[in-house]
Amino acid sequence: MSxxxxxxxxxxxxxxxxxxxxxxxxxxxxxxxIGRNPYTIFIILLCVGIQVAMSWILHDESWWWILPCSYFIGAFACHTLFICIHECSHNLLFKNRALNTLAGILANLPLVFPSSVSFQKYHLKHHAFQGIEELDADMPSEWEAHLVNNSTVGKALWLLFYPIVQATRLGRMSKEIKMFDRWVILNYVVQIVFMLTIFYFWKWKAVVYLTVSFFFSVGLHPLGARWIQEHFLTHGDEQETKSYYGPLNTVNLNVGYHNEHHDFPSIPWNKLPKIKEVAGSYYNSLGYHTSYTRLLIQFLFDKNLSVYSRTARNNRGKTTKNTAAKETVDSLPDKTPSL
Structure with a gap:
């Protein structure tokens, strides 16, 4: 097969x-x-508390406990925190933008690397310019798609080191996004102080637990299949966004309702299922997933799926071939999602 x-x-x-x-x-x-859910801050506090407590518990245990605890406990807490950062990026906790940014910095603490403020900057571009490489950090680069393609080992390594891979994409967005400002600096300072504190009191086992938990939470783990679920072409070439309707939406804070979220990014996580309930006729005919484990296995071993299995565009989302479609697009609101 070619x-x-x-x-x-x-x-x-x-x-x-x-x-x-x-x-x-x-x-x-x-x-x-449309609105906000300030109670999400309590989920942030719970998950940060779980990770800090686990760091304390494991710092004096055998190294053999690190891997299973990271996989079965830490990955889930970290993934939920990542979704909370995602909610903060849309200003869906508080009316005040600064409070959302501070909540994101708090959620970032157990995730080892300072990323919440940077994510806030580039994520909204993903909504506005889906599939445009220089504006959408979720869109794979040509070099990584060419390098990995449909190799099982390559796809496994790509997922395992996905946070690093995604970080390499940010440079291509530097012309349109100011990557460093006082909020980014604050994010870095707070994160460095937190990690140094963890290391000072609980040493390497605690740091390794947090680091491995983070990589599992967005990498080679059933939860990591969310990156495949959201925009990979698993249901033919026509549908570029898929939703997930399965039990892990509890951990995902319903971000599995991804078509619904992209259609209405100003609706908080707890109300996303209501969108499908109200407007089911628009979603019931779309392809969707119900198992992250099945999807992870499919991505790794199905030679028809590769990092190239994405829809790309280079015209900032406007069609040039179909005049009627262009007129429809031009009549829509500004492409920046409402906050």
């Missing part, structure tokens, strides 16, 4: 703005779901 050697290039606009407009027209009551 390998894929390019992304699925599209000249059409990303699908979500158009569907949002249609749903709002058919179900105007869905606007009542």
């Amino acid at each position: 390998k894929k050697n390019s992304f699925n290039w599209s000249e059409q606009c990303e699908p979500h703005k158009m569907r949002t407009k249609e749903i709002i027209s058919s179900h105007p009551e869905i606007r009542h779901l």
Whole structure:
């Protein structure tokens, strides 16, 4: 079987703005779901507390406990914290933007590396310019797709080191995003002080536990299959965003409802299932996933799936071939998601 050697290039606009407009027209009551959920701060405090407590418990235990505890406990707590940072990036906790940024910095603490403020900067670009390499940090670079392609070992390593891979994408966005400011510096200072404190009191086992937990939470783990679920072409080339309707949405804070989230990024995590309930006719016909474990295995071993299995575009989401479609896109609101 021949390998894929390019992304699925599209000249059409990303699908979500158009569907949002249609749903709002058919179900105007869905606007009542837009808002914030300040109680998410308690989830942040719980998960930070779990990771700090586990660091203390494990610092005096055998090294053999580090790996299983990271995989079965730490990965889940860290993944939930990453979703909380995602909520903060959309200002879905508090009305005040600074409070959301501070909440994200708090959630970042057990994740070892300072990333919450940077994520806040580039994530909204992902919503506005889905699939455009220089603006969407979620879009794989050509070099990584070419390097990994559909090799099982390559895909496993790509997922295992996914945080590093994603960090390499940020440089291509530097022309449009100011990567360093006082908030980023604060994020770095707070994170360094936290990790030095952990090391001072509990030494290397605690640091290794947090680090391994972080890499599992977004890497080679069923939870890491979320990166495949969201935008990989697992249901043909036409549908570039898929939702996940399964039990791990409890840990994911419903971010598995990913079509729903992209359509309505101003609706907090606890109300995402309500979107599907209200506007089910728009979502029931779309492909979706119900098992992250099955999807992880499929991605690793299915030669038809590779890092090239993504839809790419280079025209900032506007179609050039279809005049009617262009007029529809031009009539939509500004592409920056409402906050």
